[in-house]
Amino acid sequence: MRPGLVRGFDALVCARHQLSGRPASLVVPDGHVVTVTHSVAGYFTGYTVSEPTPAQERSVWRAAALVAAAAGRPAPPPPSEPEVPAWQPVIDALTASLGPDGWDLAEAVSEGGRRARVWTVKIYTDFGWAGFLAGSPRQIAADLAAIRDDYARQTAAAGLTCPRCDADLSPIAPASRCDCGSIAWQPRSWTANDLVSAITDALAYIDDVPPYEVAAEQVLLTCLLEPHITWGPGEWRWETGTFHDLALALQVLVPRARWATIGERLCAVLPVGVRWEGGRAERLRQAASLLGYQLVRAHPIEDLRIPCLAAGDDTDRGLPAWFDVTAADGGWQLRIDADGERLRQRCIDEHPDADDEALGEAIDQVMEDLILSDDPGTWALVTFWWEGALAVARPIDDPSDAAALSAALCEGVEAVGALHTDVTTRVTALLRDGLDSGSG
Structure with missing residues (x-):
C-alpha cells in the first residue's frame, strides 16, 4: 500500500481484529488522548496519540464527571480554560495579513464582543505609524497592510543613504555597517506642544550649530520664509505641527544632511x-534684533499659530508692537499690528x-466691508479687531535686510494710520446716515 495512506498513525490493527480497547503496544502518556480512525487504507483501524485540544479536554472531563457521579464519587477538577484575548478575531486577521511580528495590538473595543463585526483598535507598529483604526478585523488588517x-x-523614495559609501541607512534597512561615520538618526522623543524639540539630540552631530533655543527659532522661521509654504495675500491660517515642514526647513538649514519624514516620523542621515x-532665517533674526524685536511662539492672533516677532524695550515706539513674515506670491509678506483697540x-x-450698540454695529459693518472689499488698494488682511489683534499685510522684497525691514515697517505704520482714518470716517458716515434716517 502507499505509505501516505498510513502515515501519522502510532498503531495499525487489522480491521478484522476488532479490539474492545486500545492495542497493548500503544503507549499513552498521562493526560493524552487516543484518536481512533476506521478504514485506514481500507483494511486497518488507526490509533493516534496526541495532547488533547481544549474541546477534547472538556469532553473527557464531562465523561469522567458522569462516571464519578454514577459511582457516587466526587467529580474530578475541570480542565483550566485557556486564556484567549477578547479581541482574538482581530489578532488572527492581523497575523494572517501582516505576519506575527512588527505590530502590537494595544487595545481593541467592540460593542458586540468577540463576534462583533465592527471593531475600534489601537495599534503600535515598527513601520512608523501608531493610532486607531476601525472596521471589521479583515478591513483593519487590510488598512494596516496598506499603511x-x-x-x-x-522609505525607498527618501534616499536615506550615506553620501560617501551609499550604504542604506533607512529605518527598514537590514543591519549594515557604514565605515564613513554617517549617523542614521531618529528622534528619541518629542512633545505634542513643541515638535521642534525632536531635533535636540540631532544637534550633537552638527557642526557650527547655535544653542537649541536659537536653532528652534531658525527652524520655525524657515518654515515660514521658504517657498514650500506659500501664502496668498488674504490667508492667515496655518496649523503648525507636522514633521514634514520641519524636514523641509532642516534641509535648508543643514543641506548636507538628508532629512525626510517616513510614516509621519522625522528621520535623517547625518554625515x-x-x-x-x-x-535667510538667521539674517531675519539678526535684522529684527537690530530693531529690538524678539521671536515669540504665542501670536497675538490666537488662531494664527506661527512665530511672531514682538517689540522689546529697545524698539522704537513708532514701530508696530509685533509683526510676522511669510512667503507669499514669489516674495514675502509682513503682517503688522494695526492696534485694533x-x-x-x-x-x-x-x-x-x-x-x-449703534457704534459697535457701525464699526462691525465698516470692518466687514473692508474685509470683503475687492479693491487691490484696500488692506490685504484685517482680522479680529474686537480682540485688539487687527493686522494689515504689506509686501516686502527682502525681510532679512535690516534697512528694507525697517522701511517696510515704517510704511506699515503709515498704512495703519490711514486705515484708522478711513475706518473712523466711514463709521461717522454710517452713524450720521442712521441719525438722518431716524430723524426723517
Whole structure:
C-alpha cells in the first residue's frame, strides 16, 4: 500500500481484529488522548496519540464527571480554560495579513464582543505609524497592510543613504555597517506642544550649530520664509505641527544632511562634519534684533499659530508692537499690528454721545466691508479687531535686510494710520446716515 495512506498513525490493527480497547503496544502518556480512525487504507483501524485540544479536554472531563457521579464519587477538577484575548478575531486577521511580528495590538473595543463585526483598535507598529483604526478585523488588517506598504514606498523614495559609501541607512534597512561615520538618526522623543524639540539630540552631530533655543527659532522661521509654504495675500491660517515642514526647513538649514519624514516620523542621515547654515532665517533674526524685536511662539492672533516677532524695550515706539513674515506670491509678506483697540477707542472718542450698540454695529459693518472689499488698494488682511489683534499685510522684497525691514515697517505704520482714518470716517458716515434716517 502507499505509505501516505498510513502515515501519522502510532498503531495499525487489522480491521478484522476488532479490539474492545486500545492495542497493548500503544503507549499513552498521562493526560493524552487516543484518536481512533476506521478504514485506514481500507483494511486497518488507526490509533493516534496526541495532547488533547481544549474541546477534547472538556469532553473527557464531562465523561469522567458522569462516571464519578454514577459511582457516587466526587467529580474530578475541570480542565483550566485557556486564556484567549477578547479581541482574538482581530489578532488572527492581523497575523494572517501582516505576519506575527512588527505590530502590537494595544487595545481593541467592540460593542458586540468577540463576534462583533465592527471593531475600534489601537495599534503600535515598527513601520512608523501608531493610532486607531476601525472596521471589521479583515478591513483593519487590510488598512494596516496598506499603511505598511506606503511606509516602504516612502522609505525607498527618501534616499536615506550615506553620501560617501551609499550604504542604506533607512529605518527598514537590514543591519549594515557604514565605515564613513554617517549617523542614521531618529528622534528619541518629542512633545505634542513643541515638535521642534525632536531635533535636540540631532544637534550633537552638527557642526557650527547655535544653542537649541536659537536653532528652534531658525527652524520655525524657515518654515515660514521658504517657498514650500506659500501664502496668498488674504490667508492667515496655518496649523503648525507636522514633521514634514520641519524636514523641509532642516534641509535648508543643514543641506548636507538628508532629512525626510517616513510614516509621519522625522528621520535623517547625518554625515561626519555636516554644518548648520542659518540662511535667510538667521539674517531675519539678526535684522529684527537690530530693531529690538524678539521671536515669540504665542501670536497675538490666537488662531494664527506661527512665530511672531514682538517689540522689546529697545524698539522704537513708532514701530508696530509685533509683526510676522511669510512667503507669499514669489516674495514675502509682513503682517503688522494695526492696534485694533486704539482704533476702537478713537471711534468712541470721536462719538462720545453715540449709543454703544449703534457704534459697535457701525464699526462691525465698516470692518466687514473692508474685509470683503475687492479693491487691490484696500488692506490685504484685517482680522479680529474686537480682540485688539487687527493686522494689515504689506509686501516686502527682502525681510532679512535690516534697512528694507525697517522701511517696510515704517510704511506699515503709515498704512495703519490711514486705515484708522478711513475706518473712523466711514463709521461717522454710517452713524450720521442712521441719525438722518431716524430723524426723517
